[in-house]
Amino acid sequence: xxxxxxxxxxVRRLPIYLRVLDEIAQNDESALISSQxxxxxxxxxxxxxxxxxxxxxxxxxxxxxxxxxxxxSELRKILNLESEIKVALVGVGSLGLALTRYxxxxxxxxxxxxxxxxxxxxxxxxxIGNTVEGIEIHPFSKVEEIIPQEGIQMxxxxxxxxxxxxxxxxxxxxxxxxxxxxxxxxxNVPPHVHVASSDLSLELQRLAYYLQD
Amino acid sequence: xxxxxxxxxxVRRLPIYLRVLDEIAQNDESALISSQxxxxxxxxxxxxxxxxxxxxxxxxxxxxxxxxxxxxSELRKILNLESEIKVALVGVGSLGLALTRYxxxxxxxxxxxxxxxxxxxxxxxxxIGNTVEGIEIHPFSKVEEIIPQEGIQMxxxxxxxxxxxxxxxxxxxxxxxxxxxxxxxxxNVPPHVHVASSDLSLELQRLAYYLQD
DNA sequence: TAGATTGTTAATCGATTAACAATC
DNA sequence: TAGATTGTTAATCGATTAACAATC
Numbered sequence: 001x002x003x004x005x006x007x008x009x010x011v012r013r014l015p016i017y018l019r020v021l022d023e024i025a026q027n028d029e030s031a032l033i034s035s036q037x038x039x040x041x042x043x044x045x046x047x048x049x050x051x052x053x054x055x056x057x058x059x060x061x062x063x064x065x066x067x068x069x070x071x072x073s074e075l076r077k078i079l080n081l082e083s084e085i086k087v088a089l090v091g092v093g094s095l096g097l098a099l100t101r102y103x104x105x106x107x108x109x110x111x112x113x114x115x116x117x118x119x120x121x122x123x124x125x126x127x128i129g130n131t132v133e134g135i136e137i138h139p140f141s142k143v144e145e146i147i148p149q150e151g152i153q154m155x156x157x158x159x160x161x162x163x164x165x166x167x168x169x170x171x172x173x174x175x176x177x178x179x180x181x182x183x184x185x186x187x188n189v190p191p192h193v194h195v196a197s198s199d200l201s202l203e204l205q206r207l208a209y210y211l212q213d
Numbered sequence: 214x215x216x217x218x219x220x221x222x223x224v225r226r227l228p229i230y231l232r233v234l235d236e237i238a239q240n241d242e243s244a245l246i247s248s249q250x251x252x253x254x255x256x257x258x259x260x261x262x263x264x265x266x267x268x269x270x271x272x273x274x275x276x277x278x279x280x281x282x283x284x285x286s287e288l289r290k291i292l293n294l295e296s297e298i299k300v301a302l303v304g305v306g307s308l309g310l311a312l313t314r315y316x317x318x319x320x321x322x323x324x325x326x327x328x329x330x331x332x333x334x335x336x337x338x339x340x341i342g343n344t345v346e347g348i349e350i351h352p353f354s355k356v357e358e359i360i361p362q363e364g365i366q367m368x369x370x371x372x373x374x375x376x377x378x379x380x381x382x383x384x385x386x387x388x389x390x391x392x393x394x395x396x397x398x399x400x401n402v403p404p405h406v407h408v409a410s411s412d413l414s415l416e417l418q419r420l421a422y423y424l425q426d
Numbered sequence: 427t428a429g430a431t432t433g434t435t436a437a438t439c440g441a442t443t444a445a446c447a448a449t450c
Numbered sequence: 451t452a453g454a455t456t457g458t459t460a461a462t463c464g465a466t467t468a469a470c471a472a473t474c
Contacts, residue, residue, distance in 0.1 A: 007440080015415045211298065212293045261466060261467075
């Protein structure tokens, strides 16, 4: 499944739409939804909802709206969420631990959630060999072996800022194509690799601006 | 300090510039930097750097560039980072715990970091009364008393999605003006309240899209 | 002075919204 | 059929980039 280059702004909204549909589908298998209503719940205008979806095909019926269950399943195909995606997490500090626990719980409870942390890496000798929720902590040197073996395509970085770039470089070398970066560093990666950043202190500092007057 | 309404896109870049300046100022008290170089390190074009700064005043010298230390101090004023901002965290699960530890460490190690978690809330009877890094965990009902008393203006939400809206409503009622929301929920807040969201599964799902082809 | 870089205006680019014919 | 809502095109809005006079 491949489309002309879709803008990042569009792709960012698709998971939001999907979440709205997930919730509705839970209560009503055969629900219908209009772009108006979907937009409301997603915090987006109705025209934009239609335009976003139109990049990928025609999913609605004029005068009726969208079948929730059908649109949901199409969005899952578009977002590549139909088969399992294996994820590594590097840096098993308290944040890494929290994210791992959260992910394992979500993965086991929600059948349709296919993003799965399957390997942990940390170079602290006190952590190596331990397990978190049944997942073993490996030394970082094992990346070379484990990433290709397990077919890991995505990584979560919860390492100190000073190590993030080096770690990312190595992971890219062994085939990781997408990062969720919690380190306070701008990662430099080749153009085919994607990075999403969650930078706590950047966000806090930004919010501070709005506390004025 | 008040300016005409500055766009969100601009405000979002200011902390990025500040981080670059912080790093340079550490090594060289009297460094100069051009919009070119600042842009490079921030991942932004040089013209945009100049335009962003120009919203707030004239901080450079033609033919020379910007004095790092001076621009840094001006950006800190603009972002409202010069005095302490007190923050509450609600939901002391493993993620809340991790963020609290991280914040306390950063606050104590970095003199110029002024965002400070000073109160924790959780309704789990096993947690109430415990302390994390010296900060006591209160029942959520104490919000009414503690938020105004401590002058807390910002809150971090690490509660389950089902509770996030209710919790936010209460906090807004007692004076919280900005949220960093980790719950997988779109918060509805009055127009004078600002929300930054860090939504792990939304980001992972978005990244999955780029693993295709 | 000559070279460099700012602050700012005009041009471009891209994203969102409005409008409406098609049609369920 | 009449009413509603899609898919899509055109209009608008906003953000980024290019260009350059001012000036250090």
